[in-house]
């Protein structure tokens with residue numbers, strides 16, 4: 001698994017976090033290609049090195065296969081010509097499609113391997129932060145490669161310079177309600193209202209990412225309200241979306257009265273290792289039972305990575321996502337986004353992570369040496 005010469009060299013470089021304005025400055029595919037051919041290998045090599053730091057990597061097939069994909073992509077991007085670059089990027093994206101699933105399943109298997117080596121709670125926290133960094137880096141590569149491909153058909157690529165969050169919410173609401181009606185007997189209404197200056201209503205944004213976040217939150221809200229109502233213990237209260245903004249930020253609040261999340265489950269909502277997709281659920285249309293432990297992603301219940309991924313998308317865009325839940329009442333989700341297009345992408349810092357890891361190891365070595373020294377002092381005194 002050791003890194004080859006060129007791979008190691010690129011892994012030692014820091015990825016460059018690009019500003020939205022900088023990404024937009026590349027108006028042509030050819031311009032962005034030359035940037036990508038430098039930057040993608042750095043990001044890929046960082047991710048490979050990151051994976052290689054995982055003990056027992058070889059024992060987990062899903063993780064090994066992701067590493068192989070990255071290594072192949074590194075090679076292909078490095079050796080691509082301007083003529084075949086688009087094909088290389090398309091193939092890379094195609095292979096990447098199920099990475100989230102493979103990485104999550106792989107890390108679950110890895111977690112099983114670690115049983116008996118240390119605290120399960122620490123293992124879970126390690127896995128979650130490991131996956132957070134990988135997925136954040138993935139979002140960055142997704143942005144650059146999607147922008148590259150989209151430039152062939154749209155002048156601004158995947159960026160909407162005057163994106164209206166209310167419109168994105170409305171289309172997410174429509175799509176999620178349609179899908180929900182296949183899985184839930186009763187689907188609550190979704191109400192959207194805007195509060196703020198009309199002049200601050202739009203912002204430069206990648207609408208697809210906002211759509212993903214809002215759709216994910218709405219799925220959870222509709223499901224909670226719908227199921228509470230079906231169990232006969234709740235009214236069919238509408239889910240409310242409030243969008244408020246000034247010239248510096250936009251805030252979105254999605255409120256449901258779906259009975260909330262029990263306090264002891266709340267810390268787990270950001271974990272990749274707890275899926276809410278479990279439990280015997282019937283698909284209303286097909287009658288198919290999505291049974292306990294069913295790991296297959298279904299369009300409505302997903303496989304439990306939606307919330308942590310949504311938070312990463314928010315962070316990538318320079319914003320944040322928070323859940324405030326009141327058990328036996330309902331849940332409020334807050335999403336904050338910066339108005340400015342001058343902010344840089346949020347990227348994981350692999351080099352810093354390695355430094356910290358080394359520092360911790362050094363501290364452990366130091367502590368062990370101190371203990372040894374103290375023990376031999378005690379021993380000498382006892383003599």
Ligand code: W6P
Pocket residue numbers: 217218220221224256258259260261307323330331333
């Ligand atoms: C719930 C659980 C949840 C998670 C995320 C967003 C909204 C909601 N509502 O009951």
